[in-house]
Amino acid sequence: MLTQMNHLATIAPRWSPMRLLARVVGLLLLIGGSLVARATDVLVVGGGTSGVAAALQCARMGVPVTLVESTTWLGGMLTQAGVSAVDGNYRLPAGLWGEFRDALVQHYGSLEALQTGWVSQVMFEPHVGDSIFKVMVGHEPLITVSYQSGLTALRRDGQLWQATLTTPAGLQTLNCKIVIDATELGDVARMVGVPYDVGLEARSVTGEDMAPEQALPIVQDMTYVAILKDVGHDATITRPEDYDAARYRCSAINDGCTQPSQPGRMWPVDKMITYGRLPGGKYMINWPIEGNDYYNNVVDATTAQREQAYQRAKQVTLGFVYYIQTELGYSHLALAPDEYPTADRLPWYPYHRESRRIHGLVRFTAQHITEPFDQPQPLYRTTIAVGDYPVDQHHDRYQGCEPLPDLHFHPVPSYGLPLGTLIPAGFDNLIVAEKSISVSNVVNGTTRLQPVVMQTGTAAGAVAALAVKGHCLVAQVPVRSVQQAVLDAGGYLLPYLDVARSDSLFAPLQHLGATGIIRGEGRTEGWSNETWVHPEHEVTADELRRLYQYYGVDLPNLPQQVLGRDIKCAVGTIARRQGVAHVALPQGYDEAKPMSRGQFARWVDQVLDPFGRIAVDHKGNVRR
Numbered sequence: 220m221l222t223q224m225n226h227l228a229t230i231a232p233r234w235s236p237m238r239l240l241a242r243v244v245g246l247l248l249l250i251g252g253s254l255v256a257r258a259t260d261v262l263v264v265g266g267g268t269s270g271v272a273a274a275l276q277c278a279r280m281g282v283p284v285t286l287v288e289s290t291t292w293l294g295g296m297l298t299q300a301g302v303s304a305v306d307g308n309y310r311l312p313a314g315l316w317g318e319f320r321d322a323l324v325q326h327y328g329s330l331e332a333l334q335t336g337w338v339s340q341v342m343f344e345p346h347v348g349d350s351i352f353k354v355m356v357g358h359e360p361l362i363t364v365s366y367q368s369g370l371t372a373l374r375r376d377g378q379l380w381q382a383t384l385t386t387p388a389g390l391q392t393l394n395c396k397i398v399i400d401a402t403e404l405g406d407v408a409r410m411v412g413v414p415y416d417v418g419l420e421a422r423s424v425t426g427e428d429m430a431p432e433q434a435l436p437i438v439q440d441m442t443y444v445a446i447l448k449d450v451g452h453d454a455t456i457t458r459p460e461d462y463d464a465a466r467y468r469c470s471a472i473n474d475g476c477t478q479p480s481q482p483g484r485m486w487p488v489d490k491m492i493t494y495g496r497l498p499g500g501k502y503m504i505n506w507p508i509e510g511n512d513y514y515n516n517v518v519d520a521t522t523a524q525r526e527q528a529y530q531r532a533k534q535v536t537l538g539f540v541y542y543i544q545t546e547l548g549y550s551h552l553a554l555a556p557d558e559y560p561t562a563d564r565l566p567w568y569p570y571h572r573e574s575r576r577i578h579g580l581v582r583f584t585a586q587h588i589t590e591p592f593d594q595p596q597p598l599y600r601t602t603i604a605v606g607d608y609p610v611d612q613h614h615d616r617y618q619g620c621e622p623l624p625d626l627h628f629h630p631v632p633s634y635g636l637p638l639g640t641l642i643p644a645g646f647d648n649l650i651v652a653e654k655s656i657s658v659s660n661v662v663n664g665t666t667r668l669q670p671v672v673m674q675t676g677t678a679a680g681a682v683a684a685l686a687v688k689g690h691c692l693v694a695q696v697p698v699r700s701v702q703q704a705v706l707d708a709g710g711y712l713l714p715y716l717d718v719a720r721s722d723s724l725f726a727p728l729q730h731l732g733a734t735g736i737i738r739g740e741g742r743t744e745g746w747s748n749e750t751w752v753h754p755e756h757e758v759t760a761d762e763l764r765r766l767y768q769y770y771g772v773d774l775p776n777l778p779q780q781v782l783g784r785d786i787k788c789a790v791g792t793i794a795r796r797q798g799v800a801h802v803a804l805p806q807g808y809d810e811a812k813p814m815s816r817g818q819f820a821r822w823v824d825q826v827l828d829p830f831g832r833i834a835v836d837h838k839g840n841v842r843r
Contacts, residue, residue: 233678241663257394261680263284264284264401267762269672269679272297273680275315276680288366293353298352306669313548315708317709319673323347323351370406370671380398390621405577405655414577419437426584431622431624437574443513443569444565446554447554451554458598459541513535517529522843533563571654580640583662599735603638604677605704605712605714606670607633610665612626613818631748632743644751677708716750734833754815763781
C-alpha cells in the first residue's frame with residue numbers, strides 16, 4: 220500500500236483535486252474491502268487485452284468500473300503472455316488499438332522502429348506494453364484496478380451481481396450492475412452457467428466447408444513464449460528435465476532435420492531466430508514449427524490441473540531455449556533478465572489461442588465473412604469491430620488420429636464482427652469478451668488476434684456504459700447506439716481501406732455500409748485480406764433499389780444508369796414520409812449526371828440518416 224501511496228504522491232501534481240480524490244477513495248476502499256461490501260457500476264474480470272479496453276471505454280463514457288487482475292501487469296496476450304508481435308489490422312488503426320500503437324511509436328521514436336522482426340509490423344518489449352496500458356488506465360479516475368486479485372464466486376442478487384473477490388487485503392464483496400468476462404478462458408461465463416462450445420464443431424452445425432465432418436474436442440496449441448536477450452556471453456541454461464533434442468530438430472533447416480512434419484514451411488535458422496526480433500536486442504520465441512507450441516486442453520480443467528499443464532508447457536519452452544543455445548549455437552541468447560518479474564523469467568501465463576466459445580445472441584461463422592450479404596441473418600449491419608487476418612490455427616503438437624482441417628493462413632476477406640457475439644443468450648447484464656465470444660471454431664482462428672480482441676473489449680465497455688446510463692439491460696441497448704459509441708471512440712464498423720478515419724466521408728460510408736445500402740468489396744490479394752468501398756464509383760441502380768427497400772418503399776422502375784434526378788426522386792420520396800417537404804440536390808450536383816458513392820453517402824446520411832433513424836436488432840433485421 221505504501222508503494223501505491225508513494226506513486227500517488229508522485230503523480231499528484233499532474234492531477235486535478237477531483238481526480239486525486241477519486242483515486243484515494245478507490246485505494247481506501249481496497250484497504251477496507253475485507254470489512255465492508257463495495258459497489259461499482261461495472262466489474263471487468265481480467266486485465267488482459269480486452270479487459271483493459273473494456274475498462275477504458277467504460278470510464279471514458281463516464282461510468283465507474285472496477286478492473287480485477289490476477290497479476291501485477293496489464294495487457295494480456297500482448298504483454299503478460301509475451302505475444303508482443305501484433306498480428307493484422309496494420310492499415311485499420313481502430314480505436315484503442317490505434318491509440319496503443321501510437322503510444323508505442325512515441326516510446327520507440329517511429330513506426331519503423333517497431334518493425335524489427337519479419338513476422339509483424341508492430342513489435343515491442345512486453346514490459347513497455349504493460350507500462351503504456353498502466354498510463355492509459357491511470358489517466359481515468361473512474362477506473363479502480365485490483366491487482367493480484369481474482370473472482371471466486373458470482374451470483375445474481377435481485378437486479379445486481381454479487382461478486383466475491385480474493386484481494387491482497389482479503390475477501391471482498393462487490394455489488395455491480397454489469398459484469399464483463401475478459402478472462403483468458405471464459406471462466407466467468409462457465410461460473411454462472413452460460414452454455415458454450417469447446418473444440419471444433421461439426422460441419423453440419425456451422426455449415427462451414429472447412430469444418431470437420433464430426434465435432435472434435437480439440438483446441439489449438441498453447442505456447443509459453445520466451446523473451447530472449449543477447450547478453451554477449453555464454454548464458455546456457457541448465458538442461459531441462461525430459462529434454463529431447465529430437466522434439467525441436469526440424470524447427471528450422473539444419474543437417475539434423477531429415478523428416479520435417481511441415482516440409483513446406485521450413486525456414487533457415489537465422490530466419491527462425493529473427494522472426495520475432497524485438498527492440499532492445501531481444502527475441503520473442505513463439506515458434507509454431509516444431510518449436511515451443513504445446514498441446515493440452517485445459518479449458519475445463521481445474522486450477523491445479525491447469526498449473527500442472529503450464530509447468531509442462533514451460534519445460535517444453537525451456538527445452539527449446541536449451542536447443543537454440545546448444546544445438547543451434549546461440550548460447551549468448553538468455554532469458555531476458557529485464558523483462559518479466561517472475562522467478563523463472565518466463566511470462567505470467569501461456570498464450571491461449573482458444574477458449575470457451577459462448578452461445579451468444581448470434582453465432583458468427585465463416586460464411587458471414589466470405590459472403591456477408593447472402594446470409595439469412597444480415598449480421599454485417601450490427602458490426603462493432605474489424606479484422607483482416609487470415610484464419611490461422613495451430614494443431615501441430617496434437618497427437619491423435621482425428622482428421623484436422625489444415626487452416627494455416629486460410630484466406631478470407633476482411634470483415635466486421637457482430638455485436639451479438641458478445642452477449643450470452645438468456646443471461647441478463649453479462650458481457651463476454653476476449654476469445655470467448657460466440658464465433659465458430661474456424662472463425663476463432665482470425666478473431667483471436669490482438670487488435671480484434673482489443674476492439675471487442677472496447678465494444679463490451681460501450682455496451683456496459685450505455686446500459687448503466689440508460690437504466691436498461693445489456694440486451695436492450697440499441698445496436699446503433701453501441702456502433703456510434705465505437706465510431707466516436709475512433710473505431711471502425713466495416714474495414715474499408717480506401718477511406719481513412721480523417722476523411723469527411725468516413726462516417727457517412729461507415730453508416731451507409733452498416734445499413735447495407737452501400738456495400739464494400741471483399742477480396743484477398745496475396746497475404747492481404749481487404750475490403751474496398753470505392754467512394755469514387757458511380758451510384759448504381761442496385762444501391763438506389765436497396766435505399767427504397769431499406770425504408771420499405773415501393774420500388775419505381777429504375778433506369779440502368781441512375782442519374783442525379785433519380786437519386787433526388789428517391790431521397791425526396793423517403794424524406795416526405797419523414798415530414799420533410801422539399802429536398803434539393805446538394806449544391807454543385809447535376810440532375811443529368813451520375814453521382815459518386817461518396818457524394819451519395821454524405822447526402823443520404825445527412826438528409827435521411829438511415830443509420831440513426833431506423834433501428835436494427837442483434838440479427839441485423841430492420842425495425843421500422
